[in-house]
Amino acid sequence: MSTPIITVRDVSKTYDEGPPALAGLDLEVRAGEALAVLGPSGSGKSTLLNLVAGLDKPSEGSVTVDGLRVDEMSEAGLARYRRDRIGMVFQFFNLLDDLTVEDNVLLPAQLAGMSRPVARRRAAELLERLGIDRHVRAFPGRLSGGERQRVAVARALMNRPALLLADEPTGALDSASAADVRELLTGLNADGQTIVLVTHDTALAQACASRTIELVDGRIARDVLRTAAAR
């Protein structure tokens, strides 16, 4: 068994008011896993993902990713961490509407200081692999939801992240597009990409996840390891 790529230890997160979004959560995720985080709305799924991505800090406990203490990093360190180790996909795509598909995909590499020609080669490869290479020059507003999410995945994979984080990646898609994204993520995991995805979509969890956890009120209510055969 490989060492865990994510270690969440006794993490609580309380916002200014209200009950804790996460309450004493422990979690380990190993390289190559595809973890689906399930649970009702407001149960703390997005909060957990944000803590792993270093977009927010836990009130208590520690978050270690790839050997790095994410909860203790400076802002500049977190920027480097997000740029080098993780890729993120969101429910509403979060593409920059005034950049072309290609420029959106190039962005993480360029922020990391990669020259445009080198980055373009990598982007071309990714866009082809994800089947959206005919849209390079288009603006995201012109694409369908499924296509947009593919662009978002391409952008997330640009810097070959150790970890792909996806928050409701099919939440804003019609069923055909959702199936499309489902296949894509499943394929990526099959190629060895570690994925943590938050979803309501049981079909997605069924198809893609090697393990599912269910959050209720900020705690893990269920943790199910699934065999490849069950998928």
Next chain:
Amino acid sequence: MSVLGKVVRAGVGRRRVQTLVMGLTTMMAVTAAVLGGGLLAAADASFDQGFARQHGAHLTVQFDPAGTTDADLARTVHLPGVTAAAGPYPVLSLASDVGANTSRLPVGLHNPPMAFVARDGTGGPVDDLVLTSGRWVDGPGQVVLSDHNTPLGVGDRLTLPALPGAPALTVVGLARSVGQSADAWVTPAELAALTAPGAAPGREMLYRFAEAATNAQVGADRAALAAAVPPGSMTSAASYLPIKVTADKNTATFVPFVVAFAVIGLAMSVLIIGIVVSGAVGASTRRIGILKALGFTPEQVVRAYVGQALIPATAGTVLGLVLGNLAALPVLARAGEAFGAGVRPVAPWIDLAVAAGALAATAGTALVPALRAGRLRTVEALSVGRTPSAGRGRAVRQLLGRLPLPRAVSLGLAQPFARPGRSATMVAAVVLGSVGVTFGVGLAVSLNVVEDGMMRRYPGLVVAQPLPPIDGPAATHLPDAADLRAVAAKVAAQPGTGRSFTIGRSTVGVAGLAGPTTVVRYDGDSSWGAYRMVSGHWFDGPGQAVVASGFLQATGTHVGETITLTANGRGAPLRIVGEDFDMDESGMLIRTESASLAALDAEVDPMSAEFQIDLKPGTDLNGYLDALGASLKPNGFGPGSYRPPFNPTILSMDALAAMLTAMLVAVAGLGVLNTVLLDTRERVHDLGVYKALGMSPRQTVAMVLTSVAGIGLLAGAVGVPLGVALQRYVVPAMAQAANTRLPADALAVYHLPTLVALVLGGLVIATAGALLPAGWAARTRTATALRTE
């Protein structure tokens, strides 16, 4: 506060910045406007009111008694353009000495030659005199003196030693002629008695004209008169304008640049208030929609937005009124002293007018975006923010993305093209700031050169002058011509003396110019004490003279022409080789070598003599002054080191200009701050995405700063030439108010390094304004930003 007001204000978000910006810009505009208006009114009021009340003469003309008949003069009264005339009055120019007096003046002191006019009373259609003390002349042996500049009072006596029997006159009154039509008035019978055998008094006429506001108009009036009488019979024609200029000079020189700042300030405040209010409307469009859906009327919406601008503008106006009045006080106080009127504050109507104007401008400016908010259709308002905006200037932005620059920088550079309208207003704010700085810097340098030019009055470190007769003439030796020669020799022989030359004054006449004129005569090499030149060069041989702008204007002569000085019935031609920058005696001084005046045999007034001395390097100043002082005392002279450290007028101009420039820059920076803040807030979601993709805080700051860098540079490039043009326009206007022209280097003050620095100044204003929002953008919590869906 109304519910609506509350909601509107909440919609602006952190409104402290907006409030501050609007308040400050209004304050700046009001300060400058009050200052400008106050000075303008003060400059115009004192002279113009007196002149109008007295029906002052636009031209005071003297005719040759032999060359003109009564009919000739009567004809001039009916010339077209002449609206009123008085005279002819007999006039004589007489030398006099101070007689018995109670004004603590030494008996026997020579007065300068004075124009004595025979006049029956104070009234008349022109030059309605005001008796300021005593009474009018009503018999022989009486005189009324002009209260302008005379040290004598009622009861004092004058003697006229040059006339047979050395007659004496008693001062029975003092009168003021705003147009200075005479120095002394006597009865016609008295004037006849004072006329030397064989001489004939001149004939003075006073005229008012329909058009006499400018030198050109008065010149035309003068020409019309000259053409109406026999050629050459008009011996002099003095315009009222130089008198007006001198009277107004103190305050008038301030007016052009203060008005310039007031205009920039006003433009700035209209712009800023426009930016802020339309920004507020833009930011709360959805709220407006919701409110209207709930039943608020358009009028309520409009009122709320206008009110939002009026509150800080009112505070700024009040502060500006206070500041403007305070800043005007020292300047007006000096003017007040000059007229013996004491301190006069800025007239209340100016405060009222400026306040009303500022608030009206604010309300008017705020009304435009407020009306837009009021007219906004509810459905549209509610749909704002739902559909992503098209995003303009995509082609340019894509092109910028291709540049081999760090991505954060190219994103920043592309940013202004997304909101061209907003970027344009930011450019405009920085342009105004940049104009202000460029103009302020240029003004300061010009004033510096002018001050240096005025300091040429004190070329050497040491000046030896006649000792003041403190203990009366008995205790102090009054120098005479022999003393002057002795002092020159002693100065030259004194150890420590480096270069030196002598200055003395003689009173002469100038052919074609009324009244006596002072010629400053130089002995020794004066090239190191030369004045700054407006044109031409300093005299370098006998027969050459330099004169100031005022003289050229008054005589209508030009550099290169020859004038003739007259004294003792002889003439000495002098070629004008240069126009010097010299504001003494209204720029009427003629400067030349003593040798040029040899033919005139004109007496030097020993009391006017000055020995300008430069010390050898390493000479101890105090030791030198002591030694030379002891040596010169028997000759009635004493050395001193009088060079003043600064000129108070220029100092207060510098301070004012610095204050107004600083305010403009602050407002421009705050305008940028406000806009970038608005922009950043609107783009908070995009910023979250960037950060999720790994944009570091430093890259975020770089992106926000480069988003304004282009704006700053463009604004600098536009603002600097405008500022230069403004300086080129305003500084000569100030000089004109002081009745002089300027040395060329007082105008050409911008050199390439300065210009480059000033253009970069636009960049500095813009980036300084963006620094705060940039830090804010870098610190926003990404998770929060991404939730802003």
